[in-house]
Amino acid sequence: MKIENAYTIVTSPGRNFVTLKIVTDEGVYGIGDATLNGREMAVVAYLDEHVVPALIGRDPQRIEDIWHYLYRGAYWRRGPVTMSAIAAVDLALWDIKAKLAGMPLYQLLGGKSRERVMTYAHCTGKDIDTCLEEVEAHVKLGYRAVRVQAGIPGIATIYGVAKREGERYEPADSELPAEHVWSTEKYLNHVPKLFAAVRERFGDDLHVLHDVHHRLTPIEAARLGKAVEPYHLFWLEDCVPAENQEGFRLIRQHTTTPLAVGEVFNSIHDYRELLENQWIDYIRTPLSHGGGITHMRRVADLAGLYHVRTGFHGPTDLSPVCLGAAVHFDTWVPNFGIQEHMSHTDETDAVFPHDYRFEEGHFIVGETPGHGVDIDEELAKQYPYKRASLPVNRLEDGTLWHW
Ligand SMILES: O=C(O)C(=O)C[C@H](O)[C@H](O)CO
Numbered sequence: 001m002k003i004e005n006a007y008t009i010v011t012s013p014g015r016n017f018v019t020l021k022i023v024t025d026e027g028v029y030g031i032g033d034a035t036l037n038g039r040e041m042a043v044v045a046y047l048d049e050h051v052v053p054a055l056i057g058r059d060p061q062r063i064e065d066i067w068h069y070l071y072r073g074a075y076w077r078r079g080p081v082t083m084s085a086i087a088a089v090d091l092a093l094w095d096i097k098a099k100l101a102g103m104p105l106y107q108l109l110g111g112k113s114r115e116r117v118m119t120y121a122h123c124t125g126k127d128i129d130t131c132l133e134e135v136e137a138h139v140k141l142g143y144r145a146v147r148v149q150a151g152i153p154g155i156a157t158i159y160g161v162a163k164r165e166g167e168r169y170e171p172a173d174s175e176l177p178a179e180h181v182w183s184t185e186k187y188l189n190h191v192p193k194l195f196a197a198v199r200e201r202f203g204d205d206l207h208v209l210h211d212v213h214h215r216l217t218p219i220e221a222a223r224l225g226k227a228v229e230p231y232h233l234f235w236l237e238d239c240v241p242a243e244n245q246e247g248f249r250l251i252r253q254h255t256t257t258p259l260a261v262g263e264v265f266n267s268i269h270d271y272r273e274l275l276e277n278q279w280i281d282y283i284r285t286p287l288s289h290g291g292g293i294t295h296m297r298r299v300a301d302l303a304g305l306y307h308v309r310t311g312f313h314g315p316t317d318l319s320p321v322c323l324g325a326a327v328h329f330d331t332w333v334p335n336f337g338i339q340e341h342m343s344h345t346d347e348t349d350a351v352f353p354h355d356y357r358f359e360e361g362h363f364i365v366g367e368t369p370g371h372g373v374d375i376d377e378e379l380a381k382q383y384p385y386k387r388a389s390l391p392v393n394r395l396e397d398g399t400l401w402h403w
Pocket residue numbers: 037171211213263313314315317340390
């Protein structure tokens with residue numbers, strides 16, 4: 001069997017998605033998600049110019065060999081563009097292999113470790129009260145876990161909060177980067193009040209998560225972790241930029257609040273110090289940015305040695321292809337923790353028909369051979385690419401800060 005054709009499909013049904021389709025000479029095809037929010041066309045160029053020509057004629061069943069061919073063979077290793085491109089190939093090849101076997105992907109990985117996959121939703125609001133209303137609405141939808149982000153008095157726009165009531169939160173919301181202003185002190189003074197209010201209204205059972213989006217220093221993160229301990233968060237996410245892994249030693253020494261890291265990581269090497277020192281509790285890299293299933297199962301296995309569980313990234317900027325593959329992975333992986341879920345628009349769901357389904361705060365994996373997600377190429381053509389950028393963040397004095 002040979003790879004006969006491969007091509008990228010860019011579509012924007014509400015937001016941009018990049019999909020790689022790999023077609024074999026026996027007519028079986030697979031698809032992979034190659035979306036890298038705000039840098040979509042860099043991955044398209046990488047795939048079209050450097051990867052696709054080298055795939056034609058190869059045996060699609062040799063997933064491991066193709067992975068190393070693309071990783072070692074490029075000479076230029078790692079990085080989000082390279083690892084997203086490799087991931088797209090890897091996801092498409094696993095899709096093909098599972099279709100050939102006539103099995104849903106989770107069966108090839110080793111079968112079910114659980115019946116359903118717990119997921120968390122995003123709850124945001126301009127202030128604590130509107131945020132609590134959002135939490136209430138999500139609890140009614142059946143969610144057992146929610147990520148809570150509220151506006152901060154004195155800060156005009158804040159990460160994770162929709163611009164207008166009732167709207168979805170979408171970070172890549174302008175053609176060129178919007179500029180946000182940030183105050184660590186205002187944030188640190190306000191956030192514990194939010195979680196006190198959540199616990200007071202919803203009690204102890206609801207899982208509650210929070211994303212700091214890389215905005216603190218280690219000592220500030222330690223202060224926040226301690227301050228929210230009485231509200232026993234499921235996790236505190238990306239509390240500092242994680243290039244300096246040693247910074248987590250300090251945070252860990254000060255707080256028992258569980259820590260999640262890694263949505264911007266793309267390699268097992270990004271995690272090594274964090275895992276070996278047991279400084280974190282959850283790994284976040286999605287399959288589509290971390291070299292696909294072939295690489296992320298190695299990361300998950302390494303994490304498992306240190307009691308660290310998975311909590312894969314799942315915002316709208318990962319396509320249903322990534323989410324569908326993740327639901328298979330989550331159904332199988334022994335050290336599963338939780339799966340992020342931001343609902344896609346109806347337009348997106350129509351472009352990407354899928355068989356995973358949501359039930360009482362969980363995803364249920366489908367039984368279709370492959371990863372269970374397809375793309376309607378004709379419909380995709382109706383939504384042309386629109387440049388969209390993530391914002392930048394500045395301190396009140398104008399200093400460019402972490403976003
Ligand atoms: O979902 C999350 O936890 C995020 O932090 C979302 C990111 O801001 C988003 O994916 C950036 O593209």
